[in-house]
Amino acid sequence: MARIIALDFGKQRTGIAVTDELQLIASGLATVNTKDLLQYLKDYTANENIAGIVVGEPKQRDNTPSESEASIQVFLKKLKTSFPLIPIDRQDERFTSKVAFQSMVEAGLKKKQRQKKELIDEISATLILQSYLNRIQ
Structure with a gap:
């Protein structure tokens, strides 16, 4: 089988997670500068x-798109052009950053480690991917 990649897209940084080849487990892969994201994926x-x-x-509490959805739509067009043969899906990411931060606290990470936004982005991408796997299985 093949892997599935998840992206926690941001204007500055994007967290990336990936499944194992059996598509059972989501793991953090990296956080990259968004301007370098397409090349990283290639x-x-x-x-x-x-x-x-x-x-x-990203959605608001009332289920409407968040402000960042406009920039994600621009990125999605580029992504579809760059990877026309790879299916692209969406997954609700509400509260993933808060859950990611809370999981860092519960894991006992020191305050200095919890302040690394790159780590929060990567964990958020992992949460997005795990939610997606739970939804499709």
């Missing part, structure tokens, strides 16, 4: 078999 997909890409879908 390099990654050149070496790995990818079954799909999941992009977080």
Whole structure:
């Protein structure tokens, strides 16, 4: 089987998570500068078999799209053009950053480690991917 990648897209940084080849476990992969994201994905997909890409879908509490959805839509067009054969799906990402931070606290990470936004983005991408796996299985 092939892996699934999830993205916690941000204007500055994007967290990336990936499944194992059996698509059972979501693990953090990296956090990259968003301007370098497409090239990172091209390099990654050149070496790995990818079954799909999941992009977080930020929503407000009332289920309307968040302000960042406009920039995500621009990115999605570029993503579809760059990877026309890879299916792209969306997954609700409400509260993933808060859950990611809370999981860091519960894991006993020191305050200095919890302040690393890159780590929060990567954990958020992992939460998005795990939620997606739970939904499709």
